Amino acid sequence: MRRTLSPFLFITSLAFGGVLHAADKEPIQPITAAKVANPAMVELGKKLFFDPRLSRSGFISCNSCHNLSMGGTDNIKTSIGHNWQRGPINSPTVLNSSMNVAQFWDGRAKDLQEQAGGPIANPGEMAFTHELAIDVLASIPAYRSEFRQVFGQDKLTIEQVTRAIAAFEEVLVTPGSRFDQWLMGKKSALSKDELAGYQLFKSSGCIACHNGPAVGGNTFQKMGVVEPYKTAMTAQGRSAVTGKDADRFNFKVPTLRNVELTYPYFHDGEAATLTQAVDVMGRLQLGRTFTPDENAKLVAFLKTLTGKQPQLVLPILPPSSDTTPRPVPFD
Ligand code: HEC
């Protein structure tokens, strides 16, 4: 599944392909609206995404760290888990995550369904077990009948839980950004500075790693190509999955869709602002120090990538029953 693209090869192919691909063949493509194949499953997945009873404390839901009112993130450096534990890494957005080549910064889950089982049983996140999560859901009559309706069987399983959550996440896409309107021909959608920012994004080489409909998410790349990145965090990146030393400090290139909303930036959350993130990217990935004016134009372009946020009706969760295992907020 690993698709690594050399930034330099990519730039070369862009240069030679430039004449063939006219303006309608940009290296970034618009996001298309989600098609809801199974509305009942999506609705169930939405409930589960918001249900804190999937955590030991009864307090932490997926939405705690992937807040859909805040671009699908928690807007803090690293997440806070069970018992106020400090998480080891920044929480990426769940918006458009279905477009990722794999899930997590190091890509250790192949897709959204495989990913969704992780946090429930992670002692540093929701600190539950899959068995207990199933016990909780099966003790709630309204959930039992909803699962039966969606999956057509009496037995409730963790695979059904993760499938429903993944089905919900698949509709969390954000089409309609000003940049997409521009891509689709509405030339007035971008200001002069925003357009200059996009040209600089391409000409300086950002596009080599941040491309495709998600403007990232499709390859693993080294953090610190020209100059090493210094961090106090211990995450090793892709090598933790492949065991290969060459993959050390390779991370999944984050999507830049909605990046205006998903601060702070990088896997350690150390860049508080887009200005800082752009400066670090210029110097460390491309060996280039942007002037304040260039930086501002790049930032202006990045802010045009904010799309239409999913419009959700807050789900009303079915109440626990007398037999539902009770939450353990404090150990
Ligand atoms: C305590 C905070 C926390 C909770 C709760 C949590 N997550 Fe996450 N999530 C994270 C962090 C941190 C990462 C990045 C971990 C890594 O890459 O090693 C992540 C990664 C992800 C990703 C991968 C995104 C990407 O671009 O790679 C998805 C999808 C996701 N979580 C969905 C969920 C779902 C679904 C739930 C509920 C079942 C959930 N998360 C619960 C913090 C949390």
Ligand code: HEC
């Ligand atoms: C060689 C590949 C590569 C190039 C070139 C590159 N990036 Fe990145 N970019 C990455 C990777 C990898 C990360 C994640 C690094 C980390 O978190 O440690 C990242 C992260 C980011 C982030 C933070 C996103 C987030 O959610 O945390 C922004 C913003 C960004 N890049 C913008 C740019 C801009 C602007 C340029 C051009 C000046 C650029 N990038 C060039 C690979 C690249």
